[in-house]
Amino acid sequence: MSPARRHDHYAQGVRAKVLIRPKDGILDPQGKAVEGALPALGFDGVSHVRVGRLVELDTDDPDRLEELCEKLLANPLIEDYEIEVSK
Template sequence: MISVRVLIRPKEGILDAQGKAVESALPALGFDGIEHVRVGRVVELRAEDDRSLEELCEKLLANPLIEDYEIEIL
């Protein structure tokens, strides 16, 4: 079995509502000097091999129209 991490992020140019929400909350909480916040998902799993990981991302984990994904074998 291999340990796999998939990072899923909104594509550049796609509105990232969660990232914007974090950015607008920062000043009121006293944080400054933080910018370019992007919020995505991380999926971690154990797989027998890496054969079907790309297909898994395309079909189930990510929405390839609006999200990019990155597969890391840990």
């Protein structure tokens, strides 16, 4: 593989950001824990806290990101995911 070819290959790579959230209606214990801790820390007026995951990765094949989410990153039964691709 020539250096030029290698550079082309590298140029296909993208940085992807996957936001994973508990589905509406699914209990979110981490979110409830945050809400429970707020008053003692003096924070008022904060509500509807939901805690999810943020996964960032480099991939050469952005077309397979949805499959990657379904199979590994998220649990589609209880979580929604959103894929953002940059570069």
